[in-house]
Amino acid sequence: MYIIFDMDGLMFDTEKVFIMAWDYAGEKIGIGKAGYMVYKTLGMNIVSSYNVWREEFGDRYNQEELRKYTKEFLHQYYNENKVPVKKGLYNLLNYLQENSCKMVVASSSPRWEVEKHLKDANIYEYFIGIVCGDMVQNSKPNPEIYLKACELLEANPSECYALEDSKNGLLSAYRAGCKPIMVPDLWQPDDEILKVIVGKYEDLDEVKVAFENIDV
Numbered sequence: 136m137y138i139i140f141d142m143d144g145l146m147f148d149t150e151k152v153f154i155m156a157w158d159y160a161g162e163k164i165g166i167g168k169a170g171y172m173v174y175k176t177l178g179m180n181i182v183s184s185y186n187v188w189r190e191e192f193g194d195r196y197n198q199e200e201l202r203k204y205t206k207e208f209l210h211q212y213y214n215e216n217k218v219p220v221k222k223g224l225y226n227l228l229n230y231l232q233e234n235s236c237k238m239v240v241a242s243s244s245p246r247w248e249v250e251k252h253l254k255d256a257n258i259y260e261y262f263i264g265i266v267c268g269d270m271v272q273n274s275k276p277n278p279e280i281y282l283k284a285c286e287l288l289e290a291n292p293s294e295c296y297a298l299e300d301s302k303n304g305l306l307s308a309y310r311a312g313c314k315p316i317m318v319p320d321l322w323q324p325d326d327e328i329l330k331v332i333v334g335k336y337e338d339l340d341e342v343k344v345a346f347e348n349i350d351v
Contacts (some may be wrong), residue, residue: 136349137295138231138311139284140262142242144177144300144320146339147252148219151242152212160204166196174327177322178275178303180243180268200247209248217255221318230263230343241284241297243268243275263287275303279313298342302328318342 143149154170161169172191176184184197192231202343230258231238239262242249246267251257266280285292292312299305300320308315309331317324317335336342 136231136234136236136287136346137288137290138236138238139297139308140238140280141178141239141297141301141304142240142252142348143244144166144221145298145304145318146221146224146254146258147350148320149223149252150177150321152218152278156205156208157214159208160201161196163204164196166192174321177245178299178301178307180271180274181245182268183274213251218252218322219341220256221320223341223343224256224258227339227346228258230346232261236264237288237290239284239287240265240267241280242266243280245269248266275301276306276310278307278311281308285311285313288328296333298339305332316342316345320344 140146145339150173157172158168158170161167166229170190175191176187179187188196188201215348227326238247239252242265244267246265246269249265249267252258253262266283268274271279271283278313281292281297285295289297295313297308297313297315299308299315300317300318301322305328314333315331317332319335324332334345337340338344
C-alpha cells in the first residue's frame with residue numbers, strides 16, 4: 136500500500152503555531168494581529184499564500200517584512216519548542232511500516248521546515264522521500280505536488296492514499312487521481328470535499344483502524 140502524508144495540521148499541530156507567528160508579524164508591520172490568515176491559506180505554499188495576503192491587505196503590508204518577522208518568530212519558537220505531534224501519528228506510522236507500506240510526505244511548507252519537524256519527531260526515516268512547497272512550481276490545490284509524490288513512490292496515483300486536513304490539499308490529491316482521506320484540523324469539510332474523499336476520521340488512530348480493515 137502507498138501512503139502520502141501532508142504535514143501541517145495532519146502530522147503536526149503547526150497551524151496553531153503559524154497563527155501565533157502571523158499575529159506577531161502582523162503587529163510588527165503595523166496591520167495588527169493577522170493569524171486569521173492561516174484559515175484563508177490552508178494547504179498553500181508560501182508564494183500562493185502571499186497572493187492571498189496581497190488581496191487582503193494590498194499595499195498596507197510589505198511581503199519582505201512579513202517574511203522576516205514570521206521567520207523570526209518561528210525560529211525562536213522552534214528553538215525553544217518541539218512542535219506538538221498529532222494524536223495517533225506514531226501508532227499509524229509503526230503499523231504502516233510493519234506492513235511494508237511505502238510512505239512519502241507532500242507538504243506545502245519549505246524543505247528546511249519539513250525536514251526539521253520530521254527529524255525532531257524522530258520519524259524522518261519512515262518516509263522514502265519528501266516533496267515540499269519550494270520543490271514545485273504550483274501550489275495545492277494544483278495536483279503537481281501529489282503527482283511528484285506518486286513518482287517517488289513509483290506508483291499509479293489511483294493506488295495511493297493521501298492523508299490531508301485542508302481543502303486545498305484534498306483537492307490537490309483528488310485532482311492527481313489519488314484517494315483522499317480527511318483528518319480535520321482547523322477546517323471541517325464542505326459539500327464539495329465530502330464528494331471527493333474516500334474517508335473522514337477524527338484522528339490518526341482512527342485512520343490506523345481503517346487501514347487495518349484493508350488488505351495491505
